[in-house]
Every structure is written in C-alpha cells, then in structure tokens.
Amino acid sequence: MLRIKNLKCGYGRIMAIQGVSLSVRQGELISIIGANGSGKSTLLLAICGLLKTWDGEILFKDNDLKGMSPQSIVRQGISMVPEGRQIFAPLSVMDNLKMGGYTMYRKGLKKQVEQDLETIMDMFPILRERQNQLAGTLSGGEQQMLAIGRALMARPSLLVLDEPSMGLAPKIVEMIFATIQGLRQEGVTILLVEQNARAALKIADRGYVLETGKMVLQGSAEELLVDDDVKRAYLGKDYGNFYDGRD
Amino acid sequence: MAEQKKIFIEHTLFLTIVLLCGLFVKNIYYLQIMTFVGINTMLALGLNMLMGYAGQVSLGHAAFYGIGAYTTAILSTTFGFSPWIALICSVGGAVFVAFVVGLPTLKLSGYYLGMGTLGFGMIVNIVFREWSSMTGGSSGFVGIPMLEAGPILFISGKNYFFLVWTMVFLAIILCRRILSSRMGRALRSIHDGENASMAVGVNTHFLKLQIFMFSAALGAIAGFLYAHFVLFISPESFGFMVSVKMVTMVVIGGMASVWGAILGASLLTLLPEVLHSFAEYEMIIFGLILMIVMIFMPQGLTRGLLDIYEHSRKHVGKIKTGK
Amino acid sequence: MQQMKNLTVEEKNQLKLERLQSTLNRAYKSVPFHRNRFIEKCMLPENIVSLSDIERLPFMNRSHLGLHYPYGLFAVPLRDIVRIHTAPGTGTNPSISGYTKTDLMIWQKLVARSLEAAGVTSMDILQINLPPGLANWGRDYKDGAENMGASVIPNSPLSLAKTLMVLRDYKTTTLVTTLAFAEQLMEHMFENERNPNEFNLKRIVLVGEPVGVEQIKNLEEHLHVDVWLNYGLSEIPGPAIAFECLHHCGMHINDDHILPEIIDPVTREVVPPGQTGELVLTTLSARAFPLIRFRTGDMARFTYNPCECGSSLITMDWLAERADTMMIISGIKISREQVIIYLKDALEASHPRCKLEKIRHGGTEILSISLVIDDSLFSDEIKNLEKLMVSTSERLAELTGVPVKITLTEKKD
Numbered sequence: 001m002l003r004i005k006n007l008k009c010g011y012g013r014i015m016a017i018q019g020v021s022l023s024v025r026q027g028e029l030i031s032i033i034g035a036n037g038s039g040k041s042t043l044l045l046a047i048c049g050l051l052k053t054w055d056g057e058i059l060f061k062d063n064d065l066k067g068m069s070p071q072s073i074v075r076q077g078i079s080m081v082p083e084g085r086q087i088f089a090p091l092s093v094m095d096n097l098k099m100g101g102y103t104m105y106r107k108g109l110k111k112q113v114e115q116d117l118e119t120i121m122d123m124f125p126i127l128r129e130r131q132n133q134l135a136g137t138l139s140g141g142e143q144q145m146l147a148i149g150r151a152l153m154a155r156p157s158l159l160v161l162d163e164p165s166m167g168l169a170p171k172i173v174e175m176i177f178a179t180i181q182g183l184r185q186e187g188v189t190i191l192l193v194e195q196n197a198r199a200a201l202k203i204a205d206r207g208y209v210l211e212t213g214k215m216v217l218q219g220s221a222e223e224l225l226v227d228d229d230v231k232r233a234y235l236g237k238d239y240g241n242f243y244d245g246r247d
Numbered sequence: 248m249a250e251q252k253k254i255f256i257e258h259t260l261f262l263t264i265v266l267l268c269g270l271f272v273k274n275i276y277y278l279q280i281m282t283f284v285g286i287n288t289m290l291a292l293g294l295n296m297l298m299g300y301a302g303q304v305s306l307g308h309a310a311f312y313g314i315g316a317y318t319t320a321i322l323s324t325t326f327g328f329s330p331w332i333a334l335i336c337s338v339g340g341a342v343f344v345a346f347v348v349g350l351p352t353l354k355l356s357g358y359y360l361g362m363g364t365l366g367f368g369m370i371v372n373i374v375f376r377e378w379s380s381m382t383g384g385s386s387g388f389v390g391i392p393m394l395e396a397g398p399i400l401f402i403s404g405k406n407y408f409f410l411v412w413t414m415v416f417l418a419i420i421l422c423r424r425i426l427s428s429r430m431g432r433a434l435r436s437i438h439d440g441e442n443a444s445m446a447v448g449v450n451t452h453f454l455k456l457q458i459f460m461f462s463a464a465l466g467a468i469a470g471f472l473y474a475h476f477v478l479f480i481s482p483e484s485f486g487f488m489v490s491v492k493m494v495t496m497v498v499i500g501g502m503a504s505v506w507g508a509i510l511g512a513s514l515l516t517l518l519p520e521v522l523h524s525f526a527e528y529e530m531i532i533f534g535l536i537l538m539i540v541m542i543f544m545p546q547g548l549t550r551g552l553l554d555i556y557e558h559s560r561k562h563v564g565k566i567k568t569g570k
Numbered sequence: 571m572q573q574m575k576n577l578t579v580e581e582k583n584q585l586k587l588e589r590l591q592s593t594l595n596r597a598y599k600s601v602p603f604h605r606n607r608f609i610e611k612c613m614l615p616e617n618i619v620s621l622s623d624i625e626r627l628p629f630m631n632r633s634h635l636g637l638h639y640p641y642g643l644f645a646v647p648l649r650d651i652v653r654i655h656t657a658p659g660t661g662t663n664p665s666i667s668g669y670t671k672t673d674l675m676i677w678q679k680l681v682a683r684s685l686e687a688a689g690v691t692s693m694d695i696l697q698i699n700l701p702p703g704l705a706n707w708g709r710d711y712k713d714g715a716e717n718m719g720a721s722v723i724p725n726s727p728l729s730l731a732k733t734l735m736v737l738r739d740y741k742t743t744t745l746v747t748t749l750a751f752a753e754q755l756m757e758h759m760f761e762n763e764r765n766p767n768e769f770n771l772k773r774i775v776l777v778g779e780p781v782g783v784e785q786i787k788n789l790e791e792h793l794h795v796d797v798w799l800n801y802g803l804s805e806i807p808g809p810a811i812a813f814e815c816l817h818h819c820g821m822h823i824n825d826d827h828i829l830p831e832i833i834d835p836v837t838r839e840v841v842p843p844g845q846t847g848e849l850v851l852t853t854l855s856a857r858a859f860p861l862i863r864f865r866t867g868d869m870a871r872f873t874y875n876p877c878e879c880g881s882s883l884i885t886m887d888w889l890a891e892r893a894d895t896m897m898i899i900s901g902i903k904i905s906r907e908q909v910i911i912y913l914k915d916a917l918e919a920s921h922p923r924c925k926l927e928k929i930r931h932g933g934t935e936i937l938s939i940s941l942v943i944d945d946s947l948f949s950d951e952i953k954n955l956e957k958l959m960v961s962t963s964e965r966l967a968e969l970t971g972v973p974v975k976i977t978l979t980e981k982k983d
Contacts, residue, residue, distance in 0.1 A: 003584050006619040019616030021588045025581065050442055074448035086443035088436040090503070095432050103448035105429055154448065208588075214616070215592045216599065219672070219855065227672045227857065228650040 001026045001189055002047070002060050002078075002158060009046045009054030010213075016042035018213040019056075024158065029180075029190045031200035031221070033234055034210035040193040041083055043210070044162050047191075048080045049073040060158070074103055079156030083163050085147040089136030093127055096135045096146055100153030113153070120149040124179075141172035148179065158189050165196045177203055197234035201225050209234075254423070257506075261419075265412045269405055278408050282476065284516045285411035286469050291496040291508035292418050293465030298494070299502030300426065301458045302438040303353065304361045307368020308493050311341045311463040313375055313485030315470025317382055320391045320480055325381070330394050334471050341467035342460045344371075349459040353452060368490050375482040387481030394475045401475070411472055418465055422505055425461075434458060438503075499540055501547025510548050582826070587621055589854035590829060594618055597860045600645040603638055604862060624829065624852060624863065625840055631865045631894075632665065632903070639663035646670055646858050655706040657804055657902065657971070667808075668858040674713070676855055677808055680824050681714025684813030687822070688773055688798040690744055692719030695770075697742040699733060699751055700725050701934065703902030703971055704778055707802060707809040711746050711775075714810070720744075730758060741770035745795075748778045748900070749785065750935050756792045766794040775800055777809055779898045780868070780888045801888050803851065803866060804903065811851070812886060820873045820885035827855045830884060831863070832872060835894075846871040846889065867894035867903070899928050899972045900935045909939070912969055916962040936973040937966075943978050 002024040010016040016039040024030045034040050045051045047058060049070040058065040060076055068076070088096050097120060098105075101113040121128035124145045130138060135146060144164055151159060161180065165173040173196065181203040184190055194200035201207050201221045209217035209230060217229065224230050272278055290312060297303050318340050319333035328336070352363040375382050382388055394401040394410070401407050425431050433454055437444045441451045474480050492515060500511020518536065522529040544551025577585070594615035597604035607628050608614060618624060634643070640663075641648065651668040669677070690696065696715045700708045708725035715722045723736060734755070737745070745752075752774055759766060773796045774789065786797045801821055802809035811828055812821035823830050832847040833840050841847040849870045853861045869889040877885060896903045906926055913924065923942040928935055941959075959976045966974040 003580075005584070005587065006616070008616070019591065019619070021584070021591055023581065023584045023588065048446055050445060069450070070445035071448045071450050074446070080446045082443055082446055086440065086446075088443065089439055090435050091432060095435075098429070099432055099436050099444075099447050099449075102429070102433060106448075150447065211595075211599075214595045215588065216595045217592055217857075218588055223672050223675060226675065228670060229646065229857075 002058070002191065004047070004059075005057040007043070007046060007054060007056035007058065009042060009051055009056075010039075011042075016213055017046070017054075020210070020213070020215050022208050022215065022218070024189060024191050026189055027184075027187060028205045029184045029192065029203060031192045031194055031197075031204035031207045032210055033194055033197040033200055033207060033230075035233065036195070037212070038210040039213040040195075040210055041162055044080065044160055044191075044193055047073075047160060048078060071103070074154055074156075077155075077157035078160060079151040079154045079158070080160045081144075081147045081151045081162065081164060084166065085140075085143045087135045087138075087143050087146050087150070089134065091135055092132050093135055093138070093146055094131040096150050097121075097127070097153055100150035103154055116153055116155070120152055123152075124149050140168050141175065144168065144172075144176055145179065148176075148183075152183075152188075156188070158191060159183065160191045160193075162193050163195060164192070165194060165199060173199060195234075197230065198225075201230075258416075258420075262416065265409075265416070269408050269412070275404055278404055280516065280520060282408045282411050284513050285408070285415050286472050286476070287493075287496060287512035287516050288415050288509050289411075289418055289465055289469035289472065290493050291500065291512040292415070292422055292505065293462035293469075294493050295497045295500075295502065295505070295508045296422060296425070296434075296465075297458055297462040298497050299504065299507070300431070300434050300438060301455055303455055303459070304364070304494075305459075305462075305490075306361050306365040306494065307371070307487075307490050308364070308462070308466055309485045309487070309489035310368045310371035311345065311466030312470040312473070312489065312493075313371060313480075313482070314341045314344060314463075315467030316474040316480050316485065317375060317388070317470075318467070319471045320388050320474050321381055323392050323475075324388070324390050330392060330471075330475060331396075334468070337467045337471050338464050341463040341470075345460040345463035346456065349456045353455045353459060365487075365490075368487060372482055372486050375485060382482075385482060387479055389479050391474050391478045391480070393478065407476055411476075414468065414472065418468075419505055426505075430454070430457075435503075495537065499537065499548055501549030501551075504547070504549045507547050507549035514548070583621060585826065586829060586854060589827075590621065590624065590852065591615065591618060593852070593854055593856070593860050594862070596645050596857075597862060601643060601860070603634070603642055604860070621829070624831070627863055629838065629850065629863045629865050630861060632867075632905075635665045635667075636663045639666065644668055644858055645860050651858055655808075657703070657706070670857045673855075673857050673859075676827060677710060677810075678713045678717040680827060681710055681808075681810045682718045683824065684800055684810035685711075685715060685718060685720070685744075685775070687813050687815040688744070688775055689796075689816060690715070690718065690720055690773075694743045694772075695721045695723070695741060696744040696746065697723040697737060697740075698725045699745065699747040700777070701748060701751075701900035701902075703900045704748070704804070706804070707777060708746075710808050710810070730754065734758070734764075737771065738769050743770055743772045744775065745771060745773070746775045746777065749776050749781050750900070750930055752776060752789055752793075752797075753785075753930075756789060760792065766792065771795050773798060777802055778900075799888070801868075801886075803864075812888070815877060817877055819875060819877050820887050822877070823884045823886055825884045828852070829854055830872075830886065832870060832886075833865075835865075843872060843874060848894075849886070865894075867892050867896050897926065897928055897937070899937055899970075902971050904937065904970050904972065909937070909966065909970065912966055913939070913941075913962070916965055917958070931973075931975075934973060936975055937970065939963075939966075939974065939976045940979050941976055943980060 004023065005021050007017055007020045008015060020043065032040055032043070042051070046054045047065070049065065049068050060078060063076060065073060088099060091099065097117055098113070101116060104113045121131070126142055127146060127149055130142065135143065138146060164176050164180065168176065177199050180190060180192065184203070192200055192204065201224055204221040207218065207221050207224045208215055209224070217224065217227065268281055294305065294308050297305055315337040318337040319330060322328040322333040322336055323330045348367050352360065352367065355363050376385050399406060401410050433444065433449045436449065437451050437454065444451050496511035496515045497508065499514060500509070501507030518533060519529065522532055525532055540548060598608055598615045611628065613626065618626070644651065650670045652671050653669045653674060655667045657665045698708045698711050705725060712722050712724045723740060723742065728736065736742070771793065774793070775798045777800045781799055789795065789797050798814045799821060800810050801812040803811055812823040814821050829852040831840055831850040832845065833850050835848040846869060849866045849868045851861060851864050851866060869891045870886045871889070873885045873887055875885070895906045897906065909926060925940040927938045929938045959978070963974040963976045
C-alpha cells in the first residue's frame with residue numbers, strides 16, 4: 001500500500017533522512033523504531049505532506065505523493081496521529097472528533113460523520129463520557145485516545161502514529177497499544193513510529209530500525225525481538241558479560 | 248439548548264442596554280463617545296476573529312479602516328456616488344486588498360507575519376498621504392456627505408448611534424454564526440498550531456485568508472461609519488498608532504471572546520476621556536492601567552473578570568459551608 | 571517469514587531493495603573492510619538507489635575471507651555471534667563464518683523451505699551423511715529439519731555398512747548426502763545385490779557439487795528414489811541457497827535473502843539474461859557476516875521459465891564448470907595454486923610439475939597429485955623419496971582438509 005524508495009529529506013541543510021526505503025502492505029502493522037534524532041518523525045512528516053520538499057519516491061496505492069498538500073494526502077486515505085497528540089485544546093472533545101471528519105463534511109457526508117462519531121465513542125467510552133469537556137483538560141492517556149479517534153474519523157486506509165507512548169505512564173501505554181492492536185485486528189493498516197521498541201515490536205508484523213537517518217535493520221517482529229543489536233540499543237538489556245542472556 | 252438560551256439572554260441584554268442608552272442619554276457628547284465605542288467595537292470584532300481565533304497577528308489593520316473610509320469618502324464626495332453604493336465598494340475594495348496581501352503574507356508566521364502586516368499598514372498609510380489628488384493628502388479630506396436612508400438623516404446623535412450599534416449587533420451575530428459553524432471549528436483548531444489541522448485535512452492557508460478578508464471587511468465598514476460620522480478624515484486616523492490601539496483593544500478585552508471585543512473597545516475609547524481631567528498624567532495612568540491588566544489578567548479582562556467572579560463564588564461557598 | 575508467493579514483483583523488488591540498503595548501511599557502519607571499499611570509490615550506501623546499482627560496487631572473493639581472519643569481516647560484536655563455522659580455507663588462515671541468533675533463525679527457515687520443496691514433511695525421517703568438510707551443512711540441515719518437525723538422524727562417522735543398517739532399520743525416508751556417497755551406496759547395493767525396496771528411502775538430497783542429468787537418472791533408477799539438488803556455499807551463509815522443487819526445472823534461489831548476479835568472469839560485467847557466467851552473491855539479511863558481491867566461482871545461468879510450483883524465486887541452472895581454478899573435493903574447495911605453493915614449500919623445489927585430480931576411492935574423494943620426477947627431486951635413496959612423499963602428502967592433507975595421495979611419474983619428453 002505504501003512504498004517509499006530512497007527518501008531524502010530534512011530541514012535546510014540538515015538531512016534528517018538519508019536514503020530510506022520502506023514498505024507497508026495492506027493489513028500490516030509496521031513499527032519503525034529508533035532513538036531520538038534518528039529521523040523517525042521527519043519520515044512521518046514527509047509521508048503526510050507536512051514537509052515542503054523531499055527527494056525520492058513515496059507511492060501510496062500507486063499514487064505519487066510528491067508535491068501533494070496535506071489535505072490531499074488525507075483525502076487519499078492517510079491519517080496521522082501526531083507526536084505529542086496535538087489535540088485541539090480550545091475545542092471540546094466532540095468538536096475535536098468532528099474536526100477529524102472534516103474531509104467527510106466537505107464531501108457532504110454529514111450522516112456518515114454522525115454515524116462515525118457514534119462508532120468512535122463506542123470504541124472509546126471515555127470520550128463519550130467527556131464529550132463536552134474541553135480537550136485541553138483531558139489526561140494524557142485520554143488525549144491520546146482522542147487523537148486516535150480523531151484520526152479514525154477520516155476513515156483512513158493507513159493510520160500513522162507518531163510516538164503514541166510518549167509522555168504516558170506505563171499502564172496507559174499498555175492500554176494504548178492494546179487499542180492499536182485492536183484496530184489492526186479490525187483490518188486497519190498501521191504504521192507506527194516508536195521509541196518504546198518492546199511495546200512496538202510486540203504488536204507489529206514487521207519492523208524497521210532507523211539510525212541517524214538510515215535503515216540499518218528490518219525483518220519480522222520476531223526476528224527483531226531476538227536481535228542483539230536491537231536488544232542492546234532499544235530493549236534496554238545490560239551487556240556486562242561476554243555471553244548475552246540467552247533467554 | 249442551555250447554550251442557545253444563554254446566547255439569547257446575552258443578546259437581549261445587549262439590545263436593552265443599547266436601547267436604553269440611545270433613548271435616555273441626552274448629552275450629545277456622551278452619545279458621540281458611545282458611537283465611537285461602537286465603531287471601535289466593529290474594528291475589534293474583526294481583528295478578534297483574526298487574532299483571537301485564528302491566531303494570526305496583524306499590525307497594520309488600520310489600513311483596512313482607512314481603505315473603507317477613503318473609498319467611501321472619494322466615491323461619495325468626488326464622484327457623487329450614493330454612500331450606500333460606496334459602502335459596497337469600500338467593503339469590496341478592502342476584501343480585495345486583503346486577498347492580494349494575505350495570499351503571500353499569511354504563509355509567514357510569528358514575527359515575520361507581524362513585520363509583513365506592519366509593512367503593509369505603512370504602505371497604505373503612505374498612499375493616503377501622498378496621493379493627494381484623490382485623498383487630499385496630509386491635510387485631509389473634507390466634505391464627506393452625511394448618510395441618508397429615505398426620510399432619515401443620519402446626523403451625529405441618536406440616529407447615528409442606533410445605526411452604528413445596529414450594525415455592530417449584526418456583526419456580532421455574524422461572528423458568532425461563523426464561530427459555531429464547521430468553519431469556525433476549523434478556525435479555532437489552527438490557533439495552537441497548524442500541523443494538526445492540516446493533518447486532519449483543513450486547508451489552513453485558505454482558511455486564514457478567508458478570515459483575513461472577513462476582518463478586513465469589518466474594518467472597512469467601521470471606516471465607512473467613521474467617515475460619514477465625522478465628515479472629515481485624514482491619514483493620521485489610520486496610522487500605525489491606530490493599528491496598535493486596535494491590537495490593544497483585542498488583547499485587553501480578551502482574545503477569542505466576542506464580548507471581549509466590546510469590553511476592550513469600550514475601555515480604550517472611554518479611558519482617555521475619563522483621564523482627560525488628569526491632564527499631564529493621562530498617558531502615564533493609561534499606560535499603568537494597561538500594564539496592570541496585562542500582568543494580572545493576561546488572558547484579558549473578560550477572562551479575568553469571570554475568574555474573579557467564579558473565585559469569589561467559591562470563596563463565598565466555602566464560608567457558607569463553614570470552612 | 572514472508573510467503574514470497576503472495577507478493578507482486580514490485581513488492582518483492584521493494585523488499586529486496588530495502589534489505590540490500592540496510593545490509594550496505596550495516597556493512598558500511600560496522601565493517602572497516604567494506605567501508606574502505608566504499609570510500610575508495612567515493613561512494614556512500616545511499617548512492618545505491620536501485621537493485622541494479624549494485625553493479626557499481628566492487629567484488630569480494632575467497633581470498634578476502636582468509637585475509638581478514640579472524641574478526642575482520644564480522645559486522646557484529648563477537649558476543650553476538652552464537653555460532654562460528656570453520657573450514658580449512660584457501661590460505662594459511664582458516665576460513666570462518668559466523669551467525670547471530672537471528673541469522674540461524676533465518677537459515678533454519680530457508681533450509682526448511684528447500685526441504686519442503688522436496689516434499690519433506692514432519693512425518694519424514696531424515697538422515698544426514700556428509701563428509702567432514704561439509705559438517706557445518708550437516709548441522710544446518712539438522713536444524714532446518716528439526717524446525718519442520720521431521721525426525722533427524724544427524725551426521726555421524728559410521729561405516730558404510732552400519733549406515734545402511736540405520737537407513738533400513740529406522741526407515742529413513744530422506745537422505746541428505748553428496749553425490750560421491752550416493753554413488754557409493756548405489757555401487758554397494760549393486761555389488762551385494764540388495765534390493766532398494768528394502769529401504770524406505772523416498773528421496774535423496776544432493777549437496778556440494780553440480781550433478782549431471784545422467785548421474786541423476788542413474789541414481790533414481792537404481793535406488794528408486796527422487797533426487798533433489800541443493801546449492802549452497804560453504805562460506806556464509808550456508809546450504810540451501812538454491813533448491814529444486816518438484817518440477818525439477820532448475821534451482822530456485824532464495825532471492826529474498828540472497829541477491830544473485832551472473833557475471834562474465836573475465837570482463838566482470840553482468841551478462842545479459844540467460845547467459846552463462848559466474849555466480850555472484852550478495853547477502854540481504856545476514857547480520858553477522860554480510861557478503862557483498864561475493865564471487866563464488868560456480869558457473870550458472872538464470873532461466874526465466876515460470877515454474878509451475880508458482881514460486882516467484884529466480885531459477886538457475888548450476889553448471890559443472892568453474893570460473894575459478896578451484897576443485898571441490900568432498901565438498902571442500904581447494905585452490906590449485908595453493909596446493910602448488912604447498913608443494914613448492916614441502917619439496918623445496920621451485921617448479922614442481924604436477925597434475926592435480928580428484929579421484930574417488932571407496933566412498934571418499936581424495937586429491938591425487940601426479941608428480942613428475944625431475945632432477946631437483948631425484949634422489950638415489952628410494953626410501954628418502956618415499957618418506958618425503960609420505961610426509962608431504964600428510965602435511966598437504968592437514969592443510970587442505972582432504973586426503974592426499976602423491977604418485978610419482980616419469981618425465982615425459
């Protein structure tokens with residue numbers, strides 16, 4: 001569904017991404033893991049059209065995304081849950097979700113949007129409870145669910161999540177990832193960028209490892225979870241001995 | 248429903264106050280001041296939509312005020328157009344200029360946007376001053392006709408007072424309509440940052456442009472009303488200081504609040520009058536008041552006063568429950 | 571592991587490109603040898619933007635493997651290596667390859683894939699009989715088969731007779747072995763008039779060297795089995811790089827993990843599709859030991875007939891010639907030049923004239939050297955000469971890893 005070849009992009013002279021290729025097939029959950037500064041977020045910005053210029057090729061359902069505005073990309077079927085949630089604080093929860101359906105309204109599908117609102121609120125009961133509350137007053141985990149709900153309102157073919165675990169307590173992170181896994185089971189194709197490699201790989205089909213703007217490793221989630229480099233760099237194992245813990 | 252009831256009450260209250268003032272204030276001078284409050288409110292309303300809701304700063308908005316005023320002055324005086332037609336041209340002209348200027352400028356953000364609008368304001372002011380054949384230059388433009396609508400002559404006083412405040416009321420309703428619509432939602436969403444809105448599919452640039460044009464239209468109407476009120480205009484009335492005053496009105500009154508616009512406009516129109524008696528200390532006190540408001544109520548008076556109100560209610564509640 | 575069958579050509583190429591790029595990034599980052607070669611060509615891994623761009627990169631060969639003993643070509647720290655395979659190598663240093671846990675995981679699956687294509691299931695009993703030089707492959711086949719759930723009788727030093735007993739009594743269905751052993755088996759049964767139907771053997775998987783159609787037919791007729799060829803590399807990554815499926819239309823290369831090219835050994839240019847040339851391999855998912863454009867010395871050609879089994883893997887024919895001057899004896903690759911150097915050294919002669927051949931003696935293959943006696947070697951004492959020959963052949967055997975037999979011949983004018 002999504003095919004990226006030799007993507008090069010960055011900010012001014014700083015090339016955050018230097019020749020990255022990756023692909024996401026329909027129905028897959030792909031996790032991209034990497035440390036801070038590896039360029040993960042820049043990669044997603046390029047996919048969603050929020051970066052002015054980039055080199056290389058990004059194909060979504062065989063359409064070239066080069067030069068497309070963010071709005072057009074949303075219409076193509078890609079929806080992003082941004083880093084740090086970025087929910088619309090001055091708007092109510094309900095308004096936030098309605099904003100998610102913005103492109104649907106433009107198509108005149110008001111009834112569909114109303115149905116979708118119900119569906120999303122069924123999926124996240126806490127949002128129904130707090131529907132008239134100002135989004136800025138929700139807790140971190142609730143905001144994350146709101147951000148995901150908002151993105152789902154656009155009925156995306158590809159859901160892109162930028163560091164959903166950031167700034168959230170471990171219990172909440174578990175819940176969020178369970179939600180994401182649930183979405184995958186419903187058939188949503190998901191691209192996930194994460195620093196919390198363990199959580200990300202546990203639910204993924206395949207993963208990619210990004211290091212200073214280059215892909216250094218990829219494979220099935222199973223392969224990556226046993227890979228020593230990944231363990232050392234991202235799964236937080238301590239390597240004092242010659243023999244790593246053979247578990 | 249509660250929301251609609253609230254709005255209904257607010258509007259009724261508003262209209263009542265306007266009516267009462269209009270009918271029972273006899274002093275022409277006070278009526279005039281209140282008329283000015285109305286004109287300034289119109290300016291503040293437009294700018295509030297741009298700054299308070301869309302989060303775009305504009306340091307040259309007096310330009311649209313001036314374009315509105317000069318267009319109607321020139322068309323109705325020099326060319327003998329009916330002022331009401333001149334009104335349409337004023338608004339049209341201002342909207343057109345806003346479109347042309349906004350298209351490139353609104354792509355900027357932060358300081359750059361401020362500088363861009365500042366520059367624009369200055370250019371327009373220079374045009375007013377230098378194009379003396381049309382505008383009368385620095386000495387100003389005299390002989391603007393008064394407004395008539397059939398038998399009613401809108402001379403300064405009660406008639407003009409009601410004219411201005413009716414138009415302000417219509418503007419308030421229009422603003423509220425916009426804000427509660429889908430467009431208004433989208434508008435409020437870009438306040439904190441455009442990326443999230445773009446990610447949802449909002450064409451933020453186009454939206455900002457539309458609001459810019461809308462606020463220019465309101466500014467032009469204010470300019471029209473001003474011109475046919477004082478019947479004499481000069482470039483000074485539409486200079487940088489006026490732009491700053493407009494921004495101050497919005498900020499002091501409370502951004503993102505329609506009533507805040509009225510509050511801010513009122514304060515900044517009335518305060519100098521009140522302070523006249525302090526003669527040489529006028530500017531100092533004026534400045535001090537502004538500073539104090541911004542320090543203790545940075546969200547603006549509307550929010551600030553509401554906070555005090557709610558705080559005192561809680562306090563009273565605590566006393567009552569024997570804390 | 572991806573079911574390659576379900577991918578379109580474009581998706582597959584994308585996958586290969588991604589794997590190639592990450593391999594190059596890792597090699598550049600962690601292996602000074604590879605990094606230097608990039609630098610020499612003023613290139614960076616990001617300059618490789620398509621699969622065909624690989625032609626811009628330099629080749630590797632066996633001598634590099636020996637040169638960079640012991641750790642020079644590892645892309646991961648030693649503590650990540652969970653297995654090291656050793657082989658005698660072509661020079662003074664043994665040639666080694668390493669595997670991380672992930673590498674082993676991938677290789678097991680590839681071996682399983684090749685066995686599955688040969689029809690092996692978890693109900694089969696697999697016996698392995700490989701010469702010491704291919705002992706590493708013995709382990710890989712054992713792991714792959716176990717992974718599938720088949721029962722395995724691993725490689726062990728039994729005599730031919732005892733091996734046959736086990737073969738019969740444990741109802742082995744699948745034998746993984748070399749052509750030499752298979753032919754020996756055939757001869758033994760023929761000589762002792764044993765009926766192949768005594769055995770439960772259904773299939774033989776031949777590894778280690780290219781096998782001609784005649785020889786296959788021979789085996790199949792006499793042993794009543796299906797014969798399957800597997801192609802592998804004794805250096806990394808291992809056996810089952812390419813395998814036959816039941817249509818026997820050539821060997822499918824596991825090109826989701828190994829990128830093959832065919833080059834003209836002389837010009838070193840990539841040949842047009844379908845033409846014969848030297849097989850060059852690049853690993854796409856090897857973690858411990860990435861190989862970039864490794865010249866195998868094996869000659870092959872790609873065939874492009876779509877195979878009925880539906881697999882999208884590239885097919886090739888493995889040909890008997892070699893591009894290099896190596897010999898394969900008991901699965902071990904031996905360089906002629908190296909042998910001559912040893913001889914020079916051992917005999918203290920400057921130009922030993924000799925002929926090197928592989929001959930089969932019983933079930934083993936040995937290196938036979940026909941040495942021409944010339945004046946430098948001549949000695950009156952036959953005993954001295956004999957001692958010299960014995961000690962030389964012993965030393966050579968130790969150095970190369972295969973039995974060596976030296977015979978003296980007269981100078982022919």
